[in-house]
Amino acid sequence: MKDNLWVRERRNVVLAFWATVLLGIPCWYLTTQVSRATLPLIPTFEAIRPAIPVALQGISSFSTHKLVTGLNLLQDVHKFVNVTPSALAYTIDWSEGSDFSTLIEPGTRNWKIASTRVQSQNLEESIMAYTLKVFEDERQRLSTILDKNKNPDLRVVKYNPSYEIVLSIMHGDNENPVQFDNIQQHLEKRFLPILKEVAPMANFSLESQSQFHADLTFSPEYDDTSNSFVLQSTDLKNFINSAEWNLASAQSDSKPLNFVVYVPEPRYSPLVIHNQGQPVPTNSFVLPQFGTVLIYNPKTEHDQSTLLVPENDIEQIMEICSRHFLTLLGMPSIPGALGEASIWRVDGLIRQRLVETILSAQETLLSIPKIVDQIPNMHVPAHVATRIEDALLDLGQARYFMNLGRSREALHHSRLAIGKAEQAFFDEKMVSLLYFPDEHKYGVYMPLFGPLLLPLLMAGVRELKLFLQKKKKLSGE
Structure with a gap:
């Protein structure tokens, strides 16, 4: 029992x-x-063709519609649109003159053409040919962005919401270094007007610093012919001493653009950069995705007296740095455009960044549903779906203004779209499961x-x- x-x-x-x-x-x-919010349906995106608004004045026999139709048949990157003359339109103003001439008015989008009555009979072909020439460099850059099979310009930095321009004076001689007086003021004087023009594409900040004991990782070779120490093109990639030179940015969220001015120690001066056996006129070079390096050789008489760098030399350094800055941004060249950051060139740069940000936002939005489908147990919060919806709305606004030729407004919305798309993609509650x-x-x-x-x-x-x-x-x- x-x-x-x-x-x-x-x-x-x-x-x-x-x-x-x-x-x-x-x-x-x-x-x-895990809760999985229903994601919005990602639409099929149309091809990207940034619009260029064109208007004609002073020509009765040649209509803007005819010009736009011909231009769109000749190239398939831009979309030329017919608009009435305005401050935003590229206005071609014809007037009678003794000789054929063209002039882009500084600070405007006006393009003046003068010709005789006989020459005006062939004006259609001339305007179309010259218009394509004006936008050719931009067309090639846009074509590279749109076609992944083409090799991009590696010097051009990728889009980032903010950039920090850092000017670093690196002294090889720590005993008697030369002095760059008021370097921050010179930097702002040169860069602020340019940054004001390119402000629609990103946020920019300026910083300057000086460092000593900036030793090279190699010993330059002396050239008896030129009586100077020579840097060959093969030496440039190892010029930056990353182990000892502190070039870190103070702002972690900003992409640093480093402009390094290197002052060699006396035993290696003058230090000259050679390209294919010839000295580089600016004695500087661009490092892709990094910035630029300029070598400044102090004049002997200044070294012996005050050790103060002349203002003319500082202004030349700032001019070279500003030109390299535009190269890093991918500023297109415009025949006849006046100034480093003319309105025509800035318009071209904005259209490039517009296309880049729209493409990036689209790719990010398309990637989110793929990752969610691949990981069934991934938590998808409701705010992620909301961010995707907001990104799609901003993307639609960007395309709407782009098709109207209002590139600045379009870029504003495309920047918002890519920001919200990346916030959704890199949400901490989703990213934590990517590696689990x-x-x-x-x-x-x-x-x-x-x-x-x-x-x-x-x-x-x-x-x-x-x-x-x-x-x-x-x-x-």
Whole structure:
């Protein structure tokens, strides 16, 4: 009797454990389920063709519509649109003159053409040919952005919401270094007018610093012919001493653009950069995606007297740095455009960044559903779906203004779109599961539940066998 009671109690204990496990499975399933918000449907995006608004004045026989139609047939990157003359339109103003001439008015989008009546008969072909020439460099750059198979200009920095321009004076001679007086004021005087023009594409900040003990990682070779130390093109990639030169940016969120002015120590002066055996006139070079390096060789008479760098030399350094800055941004060249940051060139740069940001936003938005589908247990918060919806709205606004030729407004919305798309893509609750596949889950559960389930399983099998044996014995009797 006691044996039967003990067997019954043991069996009840095993059943109680198994009941707890079986009842806990639904609770475990419900508590470990992840919420997955329904993502908005990503549409099929149309091809990107930034519009250029064109207007004609002073020509009755040649309509703007005819010009626009001809230009759109000749190239397929830009989309020329017919508009009435305005401050935003590229207005071609014809007037009668003795000789054929063209003039881009500084600070405007007006393009004046003068010709005789006889010459005006062939004016259609002349305007179309010259218009294509004006936008040719921009067309090639846009074509490279749109076609992934083409090799991009590696010097041009990728889009970033903010950039920090850092001017670093690196002194090789720490005993008698030359002095760059009021370097921050010179930097602002040269760069602020340019930054005002390119402000629509990103946020910019300026910083200057001086460092000493800036040793090179190699010894330049002396050239008897030029009586100078020579840097060959093969030496340039190793010029920056990253291990010892502190070029870190103070703003972690900003992309640094480094403009390094290196002053060699006297034993290596003058230090001259050579390209294919010839000295580089500016004695500087551009490092792709990094910035630029300029070597300044102090004049001996200044070294012996005041050690102060002349203002003319500082202004020349700032001029070279500003030109390299425009190269790093990808500023297109315009025949006849006046100034480093003329309105025509800035318009071209804005259209380039517009296309780049729209493409990047589209690719990011298309990637989110793919990743969510690949990882079924990924948590998709509701605010991620909201950000995607907002990004799609801004992307639609960007395309709307782009098709009207209002590139600055379009770029504003495309920057908002890419920012919201990246916030959705890199959401911390989603990114945490990108590196936590199912194999990791099994690695956590097995050591935890294995030692618990194995005794329960063995006890359950044992009780089942005893129950079947007892039942068989009773049926045999």
